[in-house]
Amino acid sequence: NAGVTQTPKFRVLKTGQSMTLLCAQDMNHEYMYWYRQDPGMGLRLIHYSVGEGTTAKGEVPDGYNVSRLKKQNFLLGLESAAPSQTSVYFCASTFEGPSNNQPQHFGDGTRLSIL
Amino acid sequence: AQKITQTQPGMFVQEKEAVTLDCTYDTSDPSYGLFWYKQPSSGEMIFLIYQGSYDQQNATEGRYSLNFQKARKSANLVISASQLGDSAMYFCAMRGGDYGQNFVFGPGTRLSVLP
Numbered sequence: 466n467a468g469v470t471q472t473p474k475f476r477v478l479k480t481g482q483s484m485t486l487l488c489a490q491d492m493n494h495e496y497m498y499w500y501r502q503d504p505g506m507g508l509r510l511i512h513y514s515v516g517e518g519t520t521a522k523g524e525v526p527d528g529y530n531v532s533r534l535k536k537q538n539f540l541l542g543l544e545s546a547a548p549s550q551t552s553v554y555f556c557a558s559t560f561e562g563p564s565n566n567q568p569q570h571f572g573d574g575t576r577l578s579i580l
Numbered sequence: 581a582q583k584i585t586q587t588q589p590g591m592f593v594q595e596k597e598a599v600t601l602d603c604t605y606d607t608s609d610p611s612y613g614l615f616w617y618k619q620p621s622s623g624e625m626i627f628l629i630y631q632g633s634y635d636q637q638n639a640t641e642g643r644y645s646l647n648f649q650k651a652r653k654s655a656n657l658v659i660s661a662s663q664l665g666d667s668a669m670y671f672c673a674m675r676g677g678d679y680g681q682n683f684v685f686g687p688g689t690r691l692s693v694l695p
Binding site for chain 2: 496498506507508510513515553555557559561562563564565566567568569570571573574
């Protein structure tokens with residue numbers, strides 16, 4: 466059982482380049498999330514989705530776009546990468562609510578560097 | 581709005597001793613869940629323990645227990661018999677919202693276990 470898989474694991478981009486991070490989960494979770502984690506800091510929510518075809522902004526959405534065309538996949542896009550987007554990106558998923566007893570399951574993260 | 585506060589940026593504990601990591605929270609949701617995650621230096625997020633807002637008893641999972649004081653809005657993690665492998669960042673998190681879609685993380689506490 467793979468759980469939550471993020472690709473790629475590492476990437477170096479030049480300023481202005483674009484790229485897409487892929488998150489795939491095989492647990493039939495409805496809810497999916499993208500976070501960024503900067504050195505020595507906690508997780509900040511970028512965007513999330515409560516179901517196929519839906520997305521919503523989180524705390525730090527600027528400079529990012531997302532899509533959830535299939536239930537198992539959640540894509541994070543950077544249209545024009547900036548050095549401030551250098552970070553570790555985590556994808557997470559969980560079962561739908563309103564019961565609040567299910568934790569988020571996390572991928573292993575994508576380390577992204579923008580030069 | 582939901583908020584998690586972890587007031588201890590760093591903690592030291594002697595191997596085999598017990599340690600308490602503090603977490604306080606704020607929410608207007610009548611029902612919510614509280615979680616603790618461990619992030620070792622390798623970077624993955626590991627779910628440790630869960631406490632529901634209506635649970636009467638404190639949660640326990642092996643060497644981990646959660647000291648839940650609802651009136652004080654605190655959910656402290658207690659690690660008994662610390663091991664060197666417990667050295668990591670620890671995050672307190674809360675799940676809530678009308679559909680359980682909201683997750684909020686604290687800034688984390690870095691625990692160092694000394695031999």
